[in-house]
Amino acid sequence: MVDFGGWHMPVQYSGILDEHHAVRNKLGVFDISHMGEVFVSGPQASAWLNILLTNNVDRLGLGECQYSFLLNERGGIIDDLLVYRLEESKYLLVVNASMIDEDVAWMQSHLRPGVTLENRSNEFAGIAVQGPCAAQLFDRFFEGKISRPARNEIQRYEADCTTVWIARTGYTGEDGFELFFKAECAATIWDAILEKGADLGIKPCGLGARDTLRLEMCYPLNGSDLSPDHTPLEAGMSFFVDLEKPDFIGRAKLAEQHKSGVPRRLVPFKMKGNTPPPRAHYTVFKDGKPIAQTTSGTVSPTLGIGIGMAYVPTEFARINEEIEIDIRGRRFPATIQKKPLHKK
Amino acid sequence: MNVPEDLKYSETHEWVRLEGGQARVGITDHAQAELTDVVYVELPKIGAKVQAKAPAAVVESVKAAGDIYSPITGTVVAVNEALENNPALVNTDPHGEGWIFLATLDAPEELAQLKDAAEYRALIGE
Secondary structure, X not given: OEEEOOEEEOOOOOOHHHHHHHHHHOOEEEEOOOOEEEEEEOOOHHHHHHHHEOOOHHHOOOOEEEEXXXXXXXXXXXXXXXXXXXXXXEEEEEXXXXXXXXXXXXXXXXOOOOOEEEEOOOOEEEEEEEOOOHHHHHHHHHOOOOOOOOOOEEEEEEOOOOEEEEEOOXXXXXXXXXXXXXXXXXXXXXXXXXXXXXXXOOEEEOHHHHHHHHHHOOOOOEOOOXXXXXXXXXXXXXXXXXXXXXXOOOHHHHHHHHXXXXXXXXXXXXXXXXXXXXXXXXXXXXXXEEEEEEEXXXXXXXXXXXXXXXXXXXXXXXXXXXXXXXXXXXEEEEEEOOOOOOOO | OOOOOOOEEOOOOEEEEEEOOEEEEEEOXXXXXXXXXXXXXXXXXXXXXXXXXXXXXXXXEOOOEEEEEOOOOEEEEEEOOHHHHOOOHHHHOOOOOOOOEEEEOOOHHXXXXXXXXXXXXXXXXO
């Protein structure tokens, strides 16, 4: 068990490798109750979110979801989050556990008339079911009462115990669902999922597997790969930034970087051969000179090789560029790769 | 948890087996269970001096790197090269095929500071 954003959470249940392979090959279930749930509603909700966030909520139909960034005035990342459009003028933002207080304080300080902000993180629990058998489990669980939401969509279900928001989203690269609901029903729902998924090979999964799964997909983790010192363009996330919007917080910096280029870019790398696993905060060398620090690293259970990410100067941010990672005073060869590291 | 009677144990979860005046060292069943999924072992070099309670090797699991402290002072005379290709031996057979290094025993009096099986069982709460 470890402390994670103020939550006491398991790193693993049966073991990181076992849990990782369960998600890639069958099914895994994660307790994601630590994630924050912030509801935004009111006649000005859409306009306000478009000022606050990099992506464009006007592109969301009812029940659709998008990935987005909350930036400071300098274009640095405060948090990355998912925006679900629940109703015409009602949104659910799912934010990182460690950033709930900071995100909400930032939002409060920028609040406008016509917008209601409700931080309901403490009331809500969350469970993610991820893996190729997720759709099968969904059908068993809901017994045809509702149809599966499409990828990146959310729908509402009235269970006996509570309203459940079910989204076809996740942080693993596999098909899957994320459920958000009142915390008092968490144990009942968790147990029911494990029971209905038992013969599909479902495994409870901890933070360890969550990290190896997301890193194979090159999904960034805030606090490691994302920080107020980096913009979404430096993080390689321009797809989730709509510079066509006339204004949003941090836009000026991003528009400038879009025009003149970024000084560094977050890139994934793969070690060559049998090396110790790279970890965060290791130094990256190019031609004998230190050029960066790794932001994440692990051994990829799927590829069986060390992988990681680092912000390297843009001149080196090229696929197949040769670099070295310093691991306890010895340098090991690695190459910069295309995202994602795990391809299906 | 397997805690063989014929081994001595350190508080940092290494074991020592005396073999004709030399000391074979590895990590305990309890330690491997805590680490799980060992994916890399950085072995000491043959001829390296190891000091009691000083780091001598590194065992890495998927989640983290952990220092292995030598329970004794001596010179490394052999290392378990099988771990280079099969680090999971540390998980599957921590007291046998998963040994880490063999060293001379330069200060036999250090053994008195190590725990026997009963004391080690108490340390890990068994």
